[in-house]
Amino acid sequence: MKKIKLLLAVMLYTFITTTAFATELAEFKGKVIDASTQEPLAGATIYITDLKAITTTNSDGEFTLKNVPAKGRFLLEVRFIGYKTHSQMIDLAVPTKLNITMQPSIIESAEIVITGSPFSSNNKTNSLSVVTVGKEKLTQAGGTNLIDAVAKVPGISQVSTGGAISKPVIRGLGYNRVLTMVDGAREEAQQWGDEHGIEVDQFSAARVEILKGPASLLYGSDALGGVINIIDDLVPAPGTHQGNFISSYSTNNGLTASSLMMQGNDNGFVYRGRASYKNAYGFSYKNAVVPNSGFNEFNLNGMVGLNKSWGYSHLTFSRFNTNVGLVEEGPDDSGDYLDEDGNQIDRSTAQRRDLNLPFQNINHYRAALNSNVILGKGQLRTTFAFQRNIRKEFEESRAEPGLNLNLNSYTYDLKYYFPNAGKWEPAIGVQGMYQENSNHGDEFLIPDYTSNNIGAFAYLKRNFENGAINIGARYDYKKVDGEGLVFDGEEVFSAFNNKFSNVSGSLGFAFEVAKDLVIKGNAGSGFRAPNIAELGANGRHEGTFRYEIGNSNLKQETSLQFDLGLEYTAHHITFGLNGFANRIFNYIYLGNFNNESKELENEDGGLETLPVYRFVQTKADLIGGEASVDFHLVKSLHFENSFSYVKGINRADDSPLAFIPAASLNNELRFEPEIKGFDGAYIKIGVTNVFKQARFDSFETQTNGYTLLDAGIGTSIKTAKGKFNLWVTGQNLLNKEYYNHLSRYKLANIYNPGRNVTFGISLPFM
Template sequence: MQKIIIVLTVLLAFVSNVFSGELAVVSGKVIDIQTGKPLPGATVTIPDLRISVNADQSGTFKLRSVPAKGQFLVEIRFIGYETVTKTVDLSKDTDWEFALKPTLIETREVVITGTISSGSNKRNSTSVNIINKDKLLLPSSNIIDALAKSPGISQVSTGPSISKPVIRGLSYNRVVTIDNGIKQEGQQWGDEHGIEIDQFKANRVEVLKGAASLIYGSDALGGVINLLEPIPVPEGEISGEFLSNYSSNNGLTSSSLMLTGNQNGIVWRGRGTYKNAYSFKTPTGYFPNSGFNETDFSGMIGLNKSWGYSHLNFSSFRNNIGFYEPSFDDQGNYVDEDGGLFSKDDLKNRSLLYPKQDIRHYKISLNNNFVIGSGNLKLDLGYQKNQRRELEDGPDPSLFFNLNTYTGDARYYIGQKNGWEPVFGASTEIGHSENRGEEFLIPAYDTYGVGAFAYLKKNWEHSTFNMGVRYDFRKNVGKSLIADGEPLFEAFHNQFSNISGALGFTHKFTEKLNFKTNIGSAFRAPNPAELGSNGEHEGTFRYEIGNSNLQPERSYQVDAELAYDGDIINASASIYNNYIHDFIYAAHHGEFIDDLPVYNYGQVNANLYGAEASLVLHPVHFIHFENTFGYTHAQNTSLDRPLSFIPAGVLRNELRYEPEIQHVQEPFVSVGIANYFKQNRVDEEFETPTAGYTLLNASVGATFFAGKQLIKIYISGNNLLNKKYYDALSRYKPGRLDQTDLSLGIYNPGRNITFGVYVPFILKHSS
């Protein structure tokens, strides 16, 4: 790790001497399109250059140290106005004027960066959900929990501390998470592990729904979660934020502090976060030893110059999670290993009991964008260390899994010419794991992957067309292991190659009506857990056995979306169909090892299709009525039965009232209901259905001034009626009695009231 930090730091220090470019300063003004009045505080951003500036009191702004050449997409935002995106040519345009139109509804005209070519969402053929900072601040126990309220997005949960993202019914290694341009490599294959990322790091999240192997290679069958940290502040500014909240259900306390600055193009940012919770409470009582604590640190230092930018990012994530294997007395009460009842102090003790997990993830990356002539080269280099320790009865881990991953991704953008945008790219990935404990779940392994792609996009006045092709090669090498004189893991060596492709089209019928469609193929190579597992999963109470003869999954998907952005109505509807050949899944066939059901990995063909819709009504400026719907139908076509663990259909309705109160900024009161349909489409071989249910939620908040300092305060309530329910994707929902004597049957968390405060501050204003 120290050597890698030194090497990347040296690269960062010398990169400005390798690339040089002419210096330019551009200025402009942001005004109201109807009145011509200036809009002070409007934000002007060039996402691909990672620079932004705020308009002053006269609505004017100035961007320094930008390249003298090149075409870039500019995004202009101001509260209460439609977001505008425009492509500018820095060699021609140095004096800009942007006129914004007032609106009651946030529009879809925002820049998407998680696709191969950054562009307006309306000109991007991929279906994308945008989750902004205000929604990420809503009460949640982790980053995936915060995202799972958007249509098409769900979570596989193991209590409040562990959530796996699910996009249109697909999860685990079928969904890619991108953090600072780096593909997150941890334990996305496991049920009992979350995403090892600080939930407060992201300033915005883009969720790309659908096959995305063209961009990210293996694993992106279901979609991509692209976490975007804040763009560096304007030159001369030092600012930050502090947030803290407390949740009543499990005593979760979360606090995070961030500082960031920019001095003559030297940019930096640092953040620290701490979370702590005791056992969560269901409507029938507490579930023992289900608390957790999390400590995160992250930072960035870099250069924003006329040649582009180079940012060195690092992060440290540590999460300790308690586990409890249910045991009952004659009255059905939970008991400890000695047969005694848990006291109230035990259930609210923030010191975790054994068994528990200690999950650690360290990451360092160097993210670059070099302007070369009229084009630019994006280069992302990353190193990650993921460690999983399972502690059964003491501080020494019984299971210790250690994974090191090295990644590299390069993309060259030739630059726009007559509406054409060609892009070429290549990526590589090297992973090395080892087992350091006395217990083993998967074999030590090495994995290697390389890929290359070509992409072309054509823009017309009202339409866009894009196409691309990608080649990938991947190799997995599993190592044999003999434990206690018996062979535990057999060695395996396999390699796979694949060609993926995609076609996309968008068309703007009118200024308000937009259509997009995308056809794509994708693939996923089997991961080492599926190829070589042979052990007990502590958190999921089952024994898994891999299959070294598995073949790659291949996906063929089509989706389409029609969206309308009106003055008081914002609506969209989308449909999709995803056929997956050689779908990999673990199934139980009646066998037990150590009283645990055995799950063997096999393959079938599968078909997933569904629909998503949203309708937002804003009849007057103080009323906001939002409605979203999502449904996925998933079938095991080989065995003619449903796939397991597919999210239930859900309809969400929220009414938000935003009154005008003197001396109070942005006050609001909201009431919402979440209607989850019953999920009877389950694989009855090893899964139980769940009943439908409705949850009542509400929140209230406002922003106040303490002198010149803004303070945002809110109170939010989830499951206010303390409804007893099982989520269809909860790992704690009832199991089949003929499979295991554990029969968990643990309800999802009951009523939860969260009190929160958010304080953005500026220590030094921009020059």
């Protein structure tokens, strides 16, 4: 409790003291016009992401950004439908009125500003392999959760548990090798578990940035495979108040999902509030409904803050609550699901929305203070966050959980960006986290433990007229103390004290070698300390059909990755090609060796046999790449195509690594007709081809390839309050029975979800 009070005091102190800088209000003005006709563009949107500043142009194409610093260099972004997104560095100390010319384009506006690197940048000067997915595409994807909505991005896969839970996999790496950032802070929610999904409100994401490849330099441990950066909306312009209601219904599992949001800006005092609710019964395939695979979710989140001439300071807070049914058995040989007495479960019973035993109850609380204070021409960005994750698993009783884990995490992140003239951009930073986990149930999987880690980095970027190069180095130290436990006279956990340290670095470049042709390259090292389950697990892992045993002698993972990319963006075609090679030393993986098993007493008092999985290490290689080519031959017709492939190799015996996604090919044809009275109308049809996964570990099985047909239709209607959106999205329209290689239910012979049609509306108010 003392640590909580101390952290809240620090956050409150930082929030109050930053207001002392609010002395003078600065403004920055400009005008946006069509490059060919010189006509003003009314309604264009202007952003400075690093300042959380936004405004729009008036009828004369003019704009004014209020409450911005009087000095400093920032990346300005301008977007307008039908035009190529414009970005440029501006110096706020120069009072010259900016004139921006926009080039017409038939290619839809891309998310151009990348915030996951030390300096916000556009695509031409950013060497990282980054993909961004905006709010419209997230909504139109029809996913039952956030990761489901981005799973078709080249190089991205998901470990799925029916429709309720999805865990991100980037280029064959997942779990604690992929870091999720929410509200500027790393999410800590016991993500080592197969059935532990991302605990964030799906509706709160304005866009998702996906950094592919090692990002340990910027984020430390657990970013060895990449980063999922979930970014909320920018606050509205001063004097603006907005509201939005979004609701959808999905036919496959009866998912009802709704969210209500209100936000505003009173002369720099900004606020946002959101409440969301989701409820679903068991998902289905062909003629079967999977009993107890439903879930419900209720989320509350909000933000209050200041946007002033000294920068900004935003305090965000959220509570994520979900109940998820756990499926213990698959169908019998006839494809039927049976209850405990051996009776067939009929469809109406399986579609009940109340959950049976066993199920999970998860509460995740988060508070984060994000600030960017302008110090002269430099910037000090800070994030202080507290998270509390309470994870309960109810197996025998609804009143008393068997497994009850309580995890408190305190994180801090401070970065200083030195003043620069636009050529050399140096930055330094320090980050750290303290954690304490305790068991409060009568079943155990991981021990009580404390963890403390700290890291520091230095980064330097050199900009040129046609690109940039960057170099960085980092040091990390982490300590994990696991407590011993004797229960009913038997030792459950042995105490351990582990220390890990690492030096990592990166070198990258991005250059426009010809008009519209950019080449990128990176060489980087990554680092990951073993998680608590890998070090100390000893118990039945409910919902995973196995017994897990950790290894406190595990060493830290380190990696060395090289990637090279080529991107071409022209008027009628865009093309991308990325290749990577990743060598991981002391790669940790879970395996069932020599058919080891263990007999345990089940809830009925009988005995059941579970396979024993142990954590071991090896040297591993992951090699692969992604390719995309999009054709925009006419303004209203777009043909988008992408391919991704990764091969995992266990170098101990050149055998395949476990849990590697199969190669996939995605094609989508999108027609955007111009209809009077409607805005952004579209019709799309997509085909997903997933190839056979014939490379698998000894305890896995081959997964056959499959083809899925998707489609969608939607439009926007302009109203006085904003855009009223309607859409319908269909997935797996041919109702194909298939297994995804990364589906956890494949072991129980449970197919992935069948046909699903989602109907949605988004209504502005205020």
